[in-house]
Amino acid sequence: MTLDVTDLRKTYPTGDEALTGIDLSIDGSETTAMIGPSGAGKSTFIRCVNRLTEPTAGSIELDGTDLTALGDDGLREARRDIGMIFQEYNLVERLTVMENVLTGRLGYVSGWQAFRRSFPPADIERAYEILERVGLGDMENKRVDELSGGQRQRVGIARAVIQQPTILLVDEPTSSLDPETSNTVMRLLTEIAAEQDIPVLINIHEVDLATDYADRIVGLHDGEIVFDGPPADLQDGALDRVYRGGDPPESDAPRPADATADGASQGDAASDGVRVPADGVVSANGGTPDRSASGGP
Numbered sequence: 001m002t003l004d005v006t007d008l009r010k011t012y013p014t015g016d017e018a019l020t021g022i023d024l025s026i027d028g029s030e031t032t033a034m035i036g037p038s039g040a041g042k043s044t045f046i047r048c049v050n051r052l053t054e055p056t057a058g059s060i061e062l063d064g065t066d067l068t069a070l071g072d073d074g075l076r077e078a079r080r081d082i083g084m085i086f087q088e089y090n091l092v093e094r095l096t097v098m099e100n101v102l103t104g105r106l107g108y109v110s111g112w113q114a115f116r117r118s119f120p121p122a123d124i125e126r127a128y129e130i131l132e133r134v135g136l137g138d139m140e141n142k143r144v145d146e147l148s149g150g151q152r153q154r155v156g157i158a159r160a161v162i163q164q165p166t167i168l169l170v171d172e173p174t175s176s177l178d179p180e181t182s183n184t185v186m187r188l189l190t191e192i193a194a195e196q197d198i199p200v201l202i203n204i205h206e207v208d209l210a211t212d213y214a215d216r217i218v219g220l221h222d223g224e225i226v227f228d229g230p231p232a233d234l235q236d237g238a239l240d241r242v243y244r245g246g247d248p249p250e251s252d253a254p255r256p257a258d259a260t261a262d263g264a265s266q267g268d269a270a271s272d273g274v275r276v277p278a279d280g281v282v283s284a285n286g287g288t289p290d291r292s293a294s295g296g297p
């Protein structure tokens with residue numbers, strides 16, 4: 001799997017320039033942590049990749065398919081390959097653990113089966129296996145509103161894994177969790193990425209967790225990449241650039257862009273907002289509405 005992002009830009013209808021031209025390639029089964037101060041654009045980036053937020057310009061290629069060029073049907077199919085895990089879990093509170101996990105298969109069953117929540121036996125068997133793997137082996141019948149934050153996040157991970165994605169995108173998975181549970185969740189994510197042989201991109205505030213678990217750190221500041229390298233290279237100067245801004249010295253500048261784009265607009269900021277297909281596949285991916293869709297000025 002290769003994710004190739006070229007000159008990705010996002011300007012919200014409010015005029016906020018959240019991403020000012022991101023070039024990033026991810027492949028293999030490495031864990032990449034995206035760090036940066038609040039407002040740097042981390043969530044916007046990850047949401048643009050699966051088009052929960054519509055990019056303003058640039059291309060996002062997943063194994064050679066440009067996601068920005070896809071219509072609704074193509075996008076729905078492409079999203080099966082992208083597992084999303086969210087900060088606020090995005091589970092259906094009144095449903096059981098098993099039912100929530102199985103929503104990860106909604107993109108694979110017919111509309112009628114999805115409506116009746118009727119899944120093939122093989123999916124159910126696999127759900128049991130994955131629940132065991134994430135440490136929720138005996139909890140399939142619990143309603144998720146009876147679970148702790150750490151347990152909910154494990155359900156979110158199980159739901160993403162049962163999709164059999166080719167990449168995992170994870171947005172602030174630990175921000176509602178205590179330090180010990182945060183470590184457990186990070187360990188689980190990196191182990192699962194290795195077992196499934198897929199890359200994982202994790203937005204994370206905590207630098208310690210990023211350097212402890214990731215193979216690669218990408219630092220964002222004001223919508224641009226100001227650091228890209230292994231955790232060992234994230235020394236004081238680099239951290240300053242990520243958290244306070246400033247030009248990178250020549251020696252450890254981010255990886256050069258391998259392509260220059262002309263910035264031709266492929267999206268429309270004015271029409272920005274979440275796409276919610278009628279069949280609910282966004283909710284199967286655990287998607288939340290774009291903040292701009294919630295009735296701002």
Ligand SMILES: Nc1ncnc2c1ncn2[C@@H]1O[C@H](COP(=O)(O)OP(=O)(O)OP(=O)(O)O)[C@@H](O)[C@H]1O
Pocket residue numbers: 012013014016017018036037038039040041042043044045290291292293
């Ligand atoms: N829906 C929106 N409408 C307008 N501006 C937005 C919207 N979402 C984000 N922004 C702006 O885009 C910029 C990047 O925000 P984003 O949430 O991507 O940053 P972040 O690095 O994920 O921050 P945090 O760590 O606090 O979640 C900020 O200036 C933010 O105010």
